[in-house]
Amino acid sequence: MSMDNAKIKQIEKIFGKDNVLSQIEDRYPYAFDVIEQGDDVSIPDIVVFPENKNQIQEIVKFANENNIAIIPRGAGTNQVGSCIPKKNGIVIHFSKMDKILEIDEANLNCTVQTGAIVGNIQNEVEKRGLFFPPDPSSLAVSTIGGAIALSASGPRHFKYGGTRDYIIDLEVITATGEIIHTSSKTPKNVAGYNLTQLFVGSEGTIGIITEATLKLIPKPDVQRVMLAFFDTIEDSANAVSSIIKHCLRPSTIDLMDEKTIETIEKFSPTGILRIAQACLIIEVDGTEIDVQDQTKKIIAVCNDHNACEIKFAKNKEESEKIWFARRQAFSSVAKLNFDIVTEDIVVPPSRLVDMVKKIQAISKKYDLVITIMGHSGDGNLHPNFSLDLRDEDQKNRYKIAEKEMFDYVIELGGTIAGEHGIGSLKKPYIGMVNSELNLKFMRMIKEVFDPKNIFNPEKIL
């Protein structure tokens, strides 16, 4: 269905001509987010750039009246096809609502527009000695609205939790175009059901987040990072378990497997990595004394588990070098082949070894290149399939391998989505982690908020 001229005129009246894209050559790029879709592409009918919430209210009312789908879009960096306009419709790109409205130092919170960039929020609050910990790897471009809608997190989740743990209040536009606040701007509020958390991770399917009030915490004095290399995956996983058991709380315990290390060294040699079966990147933060103490204990634990080498950053520069190497992981793996598919599985951290071994076995069995990295402290792994999806045979092998991997995840009591969401890509598998009754309740929730199914249709459920 494409939009007739009268409707386009109406929408242009709401947003102004400059803030509407209606020609196919302008709409086409909005048919995509990160995932590869092959030849079957569904293009949005129109793309709009709101500058204030009244415009969003009006377009939602318009869409509801006319039964047109609405697809909210932040930076389009999600990994699960959550921004794909499956039923065409109106894409709302929030790039022009990117302001940080208030940083309230007296109450340790900040209020931002939905399109504010996560990295910018972090930088601004850090200038004031405050800290917004959630750190999805796309934070240089990804928006807070997207991070909330996908319930994103990153390495620091181990100590600090994810986006969901830092939402105090949300301003949401409902399917009828009304504005609600899900809570109050206070540190506590238990008056009624927790509507805030209902919208976190809802991927724009039950309402549109327009503003968020975020919890801030004091910025740790010192952050220090170290690398621990292991000759076997078991040793590295046991070290992770020991760190958890000893109640040590580094801010991150990330894992890279041999294949990942090799790939980084191949495309962007860092001079800081060495080939080993596994490498843990551990960052410790807090006060200087605390950091020194934790570092000592962590080194002891790693040594207990046969670390073959431990390198730790003595200053900020060396820290930067290590994080640089870690950040090169994705880009290096991306260079291996035409496509990269990043999975997002979670298992109980104590079952990490089994999971890694299974992935390695699957890689062999289906002759697929899989590099493994992830947030091992949380049992959250990102196996990266690097392949060419244009090759039908490879694509089929990948699909079977993925299913086998998911089956094993479920066997271990895990889940198929830790921080990337479900979107349209993982939708077929949602039943693997949810009972029929769970799904029924979810459908009912969707029905209550969006009876006409205009909000981001064909996602999650």
Next chain:
Amino acid sequence: MKDFLDYKDEIYTCSRCGLCQSVCPVYEITKKETTVSRGFFSLLNGIIKGHLKFNKKIRKNIDTCLTCNKCKNYCPSGIDAEKIIISAKIASYAYAPFWKKLVLSGLYSKNFLKLASLSKLYLIFPILNFSKIGKILYEFLKPNIKYKKQNPIKTSNLNVAFFSGCINNYFNSSSLDAMKMICEQNGINYTMPDFDCCTMPAYNIGDIDSFKKFAKKNLAKIPNNVDYIIFDCATCKKAFAIYIEVLDGEEKEQKKAQAVWDKCKHINEFLLEQNIDLPQLNSKAFYHTPCHLDCEDATLELMQKMNIEVAPSEKRCCGSAGLFLIENIKISNALAKKKAYDINITAANAIFTDCPLCRLGLIKGSILSNFDKKIFNLAEIIVKNMETNFKV
């Protein structure tokens, strides 16, 4: 040289991670996916898949690319966006705006350029100087130095040829004059062959035939006995690097292009290598790195030797970028103002750059933002200090 369709795999390689949004200066202004590399690649992929066809609208979107290379240096998949965009421009040349083709045909004609050089008269009759445009024009045309023949104080057996670009030749020869005076003082023989336009503007709009034609013409004009060909403009020099690529398949011509390229030097590289006496400025300056400059290290070293402290700043395009300046005037002005802001917060005393068009962008930014700072290149400063002690 590869065709657009030869880039099929590279275009497909874009993983749509979207990180280019964080470095693209144009996206920062427009905030639209249609003006950033990921969006371009979606469109180009759409053409390859047969969903779309090249037309005026797609061309217009692609033309918002500054080819500043920021995304190329950042892209996790290592995609060379500039090469792909240029190949798309060549493939869609038929849809390039007519006025651009008209302006280019002017650049190809020396008579037209001579006529255009009459604009220098504006310096005598600055009738529009009540307006910002008038002031920008005046500042752009006004030379920083006046040519005066120099007596050699040193001897040298070097022979160099200057490649002076269109702005030097027809609008403001200050930078060329500075090179001449430095060479004269150092006893270096120079010639100024009657070159045509480097034709980078043709390359940038995808008129590859004209680009090739003028590449051959310019290469044929290089005298045999010169040791170096010296450039004051980062972009003109880049054209000579690209000559090698576009002459692929014409072995003799390509060899010549390669041999010439081996002698090409930016004036800053040349000054650094020749150990020319340098004035000591003891000042803080802002250096605007042109997107096309390939010798930033040498330039910074030269500035260090002149005791100029360079204020740290984010590298950002000034928004001039050839005809972009006219075609996307709103974006261009916004970029120029951002640049001016960057400069203003550094509290630097002067601005240096190495591209006449960047100079225009910086002038525009400073006038639009109502501040007044002089813009030089390093050769001009050396000349300014030949007789008097000139500080910035």
